[in-house]
Amino acid sequence: MIKVLKPGMFSTIQDKGRFGYGEYGVPKSGAMDLYSAELANTLLGNARTDAVLEITMTGPKLKFEAESYIVICGADISPSINGEIIQNNKVYSILKGDILEFGKLKSGLRSYIAVKGGYKTEKVLGSQSYYKPITINDSITEGDALSFNQLTTKLKPSKLFSKLKPIDFSSEVLDVLKGPEFELLSNLQKDQLKSTQFMVSKLYNRMAYQLLPQINNDLKSILTGPVLPGTVQLTPSGRLIVLMRDCQTTGGYPRVLQLTESAINLLSQKKEKDKVIFSLVD
């Protein structure tokens, strides 16, 4: 069990999210940067679908009540065990009573703490991902106890290897496909989308990232249609909204671009004032 001494700014349990409930209006959810979450599980020899703890900008302070192994991937938030600095993307052995905490954010935004065997929190509609009101809580809070599977065997060093490589979070390039309404855009708008260096506004969270500056727009709303994480919507005022993992299943703004899976992972590591450029891949 892990005891939450401090929750950090926004920390949630996440796996790969909910699949098969879209027709009830249930968001997919799941780790924002699925790649880093998967990397952490792979390094531990966990199943790729195991849940991890997603932490944002400032990390939590956690006390381990049993021994295990952990890996931290994604953003570098200066993690330490009992005050001793540790590195991302490396397996560490944890003893009963050890305290994991975090310091300064050095790169990226979201970091993933995987524990050997995965967290054993409640599964709702096929997933452990937090999303209120499908789950009772929207994030972990002080005093929470997070269960994980007891360690039964010691890890063999030969297993501590992965072909996956960490992502370079400094890249500004988001690979995109044309969205369903892309061809309704004027040539000027298409050029603006391709050539503008956009900036993450202060409105960004697990549901959506709003970008600046606005672009010219006279497109009207569309008949409400399906949307996905990574869908870039253009509002009547010309604002670009990139939907993220906790987004609704349907929306009424023109869907002008669609981020690839890897672009969603990369954008998940961006914060206010970070720059991004769209690169059409087809």
Next chain:
Amino acid sequence: MKYNLKYRPFNERSILIEWPSVIDEDMLQDVLNFKNILFQKNVKLKVDIINTYNSILVNYVYTIEDVYDEILRLKTIYSSIESQSALKLKLWEVPVCYDDEFGIDLELLSTTKSLAKSEIIQRHSQQIYTVFFIGFLPGFLYLGGLDESLCFDRKSTPNLDVKKGAVGIGGNQTGIYPQNSPGGWHIIGNSPVSFFNPKKENPCFAKAGDKIKFMPVSMEEYHSILEQVNSNCYKPKSISV
């Protein structure tokens, strides 16, 4: 009737199928029929399929290897559909209390439309609505069939805390908020029924294609139903259609 459908990859794992951009009940039957057949044909692949007024989005668990092959497969399935299969649809009776305590915008609607409140309630509850799809929030039904005389623009500033169960009108749509949420619709009543229960394998009792009829209830009846809902012994009433 067969429609001329547009197929396109939406991302690496999904394909969007589009009908003409209109709201039409006959077309909805075609959309739902195709969706139903895709569910049946894809049991092994495991897909997540959602529909809206004029679209189906087919999500696959894994990256689609050859998207044009897959689109061809979908087209073949659509063209081989011979007749509308009989979807098992239901008409749900949904109790709504239109008391002023809940219907906070009834007064405004009544004065703007020069319609007595009782007339608004009558016109709202006599219609049979069609569930086109569920979206916006888990368990939020997009209903078609609002009496034209009740159409009313959304609020210019959304209400930050619309109550769970609130029954509202937004433009030519009406619906029930399944949870507390910000919302821009004008509120005319409240239903004690729960439209989303994550503890159930079918978290929402209604589904796309079903019909809804609102049944006006008194404050007393409202509280009695709410009590049953809260103690998990309320079963929404329905008949097969």
